[in-house]
Amino acid sequence: MEKARKIVFSNEEIQAKIVEMGKQITKEYEGESILVVSLLKGSFIFTADLVRSIDVPVQIEFMTTSSYGDGEESTGKVNIVSDLNTNIEGRHVLIVDDIMDSGLTMQVIANHLKSFNPKTVKTCVLLDKPERRKVDMTPDYCGFVIPDLFIVGYGLNYGDFYRNIPYIFSFID
Numbered sequence: 001m002e003k004a005r006k007i008v009f010s011n012e013e014i015q016a017k018i019v020e021m022g023k024q025i026t027k028e029y030e031g032e033s034i035l036v037v038s039l040l041k042g043s044f045i046f047t048a049d050l051v052r053s054i055d056v057p058v059q060i061e062f063m064t065t066s067s068y069g070d071g072e073e074s075t076g077k078v079n080i081v082s083d084l085n086t087n088i089e090g091r092h093v094l095i096v097d098d099i100m101d102s103g104l105t106m107q108v109i110a111n112h113l114k115s116f117n118p119k120t121v122k123t124c125v126l127l128d129k130p131e132r133r134k135v136d137m138t139p140d141y142c143g144f145v146i147p148d149l150f151i152v153g154y155g156l157n158y159g160d161f162y163r164n165i166p167y168i169f170s171f172i173d
């Protein structure tokens with residue numbers, strides 16, 4: 001039988017937070033356009049809501065990274081499974097992911113993208129688990145700071161399931 005669920009953030013809470021984040025991003029990029037680089041698969045739902053709350057011109061690209069395998073623990077090695085195939089030189093790049101954990105994914109992707117001479121590179125996550133950090137990374141935009149807890153839903157997966165659940169929850173043992 002499936003374990004019981006504890007709701008961590010309701011869909012209403014998530015949507016309200018994303019409206020706030022969108023306002024902040026809109027203000028800080030006023031007069032510019034943004035190239036959003038969304039990291040699949042985890043951030044596809046967050047990205048879809050976030051970009052609709054941003055009111056400056058936005059283009060969206062996707063990259064696929066992997067580090068997690070099927071379980072709850074990162075393998076610690078970030079692989080680029082699918083790279084960008086667009087020119088980002090001189091662009092304001094905003095990397096969007098669902099969650100920052102060790103920080104390795106963002107570090108690897110940010111460094112990779114910086115090598116193509118974008119104008120700026122910033123990072124945006126819905127969730128941050130700073131207690132788990134292994135590298136010196138802080139997201140430029142962050143929705144919620146959470147303790148060291150494995151969560152799923154709203155794009156986040158366990159065994160590639162639960163991404164479609166509209167709220168974020170943890171399992172109760």
Ligand code: IMP
Nearest residue numbers: 042100101102103104105150151156157
């Ligand atoms: P990092 O490279 O360790 O920062 O891990 C970031 C990636 O790990 C995210 O893109 C997620 O895909 C995954 N991840 C980290 N924590 C969780 C979690 O609590 N639930 C589901 N996925 C997670």
Ligand code: MG
Nearest residue numbers: 039040041042
């Ligand atoms: Mg991920």
